[in-house]
Amino acid sequence: MGEKTPKRKRKPVNAWKFFEKKGDSAERVRKSCPKCGKGVFMAQHKGRITCGKCKYTEFESKKKEEPKQEEKK
Numbered sequence: 001m002g003e004k005t006p007k008r009k010r011k012p013v014n015a016w017k018f019f020e021k022k023g024d025s026a027e028r029v030r031k032s033c034p035k036c037g038k039g040v041f042m043a044q045h046k047g048r049i050t051c052g053k054c055k056y057t058e059f060e061s062k063k064k065e066e067p068k069q070e071e072k073k
């Protein structure tokens with residue numbers, strides 16, 4: 001008998017969902033407003049984040065990855 005039996009293990013289909021958005025950036029972006037408290041997330045903009053509720057703006061501090069090209073002296 002040349003019977004082919006495919007070895008199919010029961011894989012949890014939902015497993016991939018847990019790894020869908022595990023990027024460190026996705027979670028880091030979600031910063032809650034210090035004024036409104038937790039639950040109110042800041043909106044991400046270029047170089048800054050703002051709160052849509054109280055308009056609180058916080059500039060991103062890039063001390064580590066700051067290219068020294070803006071030296072005007």
Ligand SMILES: [Zn+2]
Binds near residue numbers: 033034054055
């Ligand atoms: Zn706020």
